[in-house]
Amino acid sequence: MPALETVDKIWMDGELVDWDDAKVHVLSHALHYGSGVFEGIRCYETPSGPAVFRLTEHMQRLGRSAKMLRMDAPYSPEQLVEATLELIRANKLPSCYIRPLMMRGYGVMGLDPLPAPVQTTIAVWPWESYLGEEALKSGVDAGISSWRQRANNSMPPQIKATGNYLNSSFARMEANDHGYAEAILLNEAGYVCEGTGENIFVVRDELIMTPPVSDGILDGITRDTIVALAEDLGMDVIEASLTRTDLYAADEVFFCGTAAEVVPIRSVDHRAIGEPGPVTLALQEAYFNVVRGRDDEYDYWLERV
Ligand code: PPE
Numbered sequence: 084m085p086a087l088e089t090v091d092k093i094w095m096d097g098e099l100v101d102w103d104d105a106k107v108h109v110l111s112h113a114l115h116y117g118s119g120v121f122e123g124i125r126c127y128e129t130p131s132g133p134a135v136f137r138l139t140e141h142m143q144r145l146g147r148s149a150k151m152l153r154m155d156a157p158y159s160p161e162q163l164v165e166a167t168l169e170l171i172r173a174n175k176l177p178s179c180y181i182r183p184l185m186m187r188g189y190g191v192m193g194l195d196p197l198p199a200p201v202q203t204t205i206a207v208w209p210w211e212s213y214l215g216e217e218a219l220k221s222g223v224d225a226g227i228s229s230w231r232q233r234a235n236n237s238m239p240p241q242i243k244a245t246g247n248y249l250n251s252s253f254a255r256m257e258a259n260d261h262g263y264a265e266a267i268l269l270n271e272a273g274y275v276c277e278g279t280g281e282n283i284f285v286v287r288d289e290l291i292m293t294p295p296v297s298d299g300i301l302d303g304i305t306r307d308t309i310v311a312l313a314e315d316l317g318m319d320v321i322e323a324s325l326t327r328t329d330l331y332a333a334d335e336v337f338f339c340g341t342a343a344e345v346v347p348i349r350s351v352d353h354r355a356i357g358e359p360g361p362v363t364l365a366l367q368e369a370y371f372n373v374v375r376g377r378d379d380e381y382d383y384w385l386e387r388v
């Protein structure tokens with residue numbers, strides 16, 4: 084695992100600070116109690132310069148996550164969009180991953196987060212596809228986790244809260260131990276939810292299926308993009324609760340997410356799915372065309388730096 088590739092500046096509450104100076108206190112509330120919300124966004128090189136994919140929608144989701152934690156967001160989505168574009172310009176990056184974070188900071192301890200101040204940061208860095216370039220081409224082996232997905236009434240999966248990801252980390256460590264590239268989490272009822280950092284799609288008999296948000300998943304922006312692109316390509320997409328058997332019996336299965344992009348799954352629990360299939364490859368190509376500014380129809384999803 085390569086170390087993080089550093090850049091010049093990080094945005095902290097309205098200031099651009101040097102990368103090495105972007106620090107918080109060890110008694111920051113979020114470090115102890117997971118009281119933070121975040122986003123993952125990507126900026127791609129396009130023929131008309133760097134552009135951020137669905138930036139406003141990511142910042143709106145951050146606002147919804149903050150609301151769930153009863154954080155009064157100190158910055159509006161529009162202000163965070165501007166801050167992000169300014170930061171990418173300042174770091175002179177042609178493409179990058181973007182990580183906004185809104186967290187309960189330093190000042191009080193104890194479980195009630197409300198008295199703790201809210202701190203907002205945005206960091207950017209060059210980040211290759213999360214599961215690797217080879218994964219995009221050849222697919223990955225995935226395994227169903229023995230850990231269950233966080234539940235709607237304990238740690239709502241629909242929001243991107245930092246504390247939620249302890250659950251993802253349990254599953255990811257176990258998957259690595261078993262030789263899988265990624266885990267697939269089921270909810271307590273046994274239905275398929277998602278990967279540790281990706282949504283999931285299943286293809287069988289030319290029908291594309293993905294779990295509904297109510298089964299306990301993040302309402303992914305890449306997921307939404309894939310649904311739109313599939314419909315454009317004349318493919319049928321439905322939301323359906325899926326069992327592990329639906330995964331084993333699938334013609335194709337793939338993950339999608341901002342960091343991971345669109346990744347074919349070639350086996351689940353040692354049951355072969357096969358080489359990346361035609362639907363996955365068509366959607367992967369369509370996705371890269373959109374994010375890289377090669378599809379005019381979706382130009383409105385690109386926010387230019
Ligand atoms: N589910 C989870 C649990 C998740 O974390 C992500 C994003 C998705 C689905 C896909 O959502 P979207 O990016 O809106 O399509 N995970 C982010 C963080 C990954 C990480 O490991 O860090 C991401 O992809 O940026």
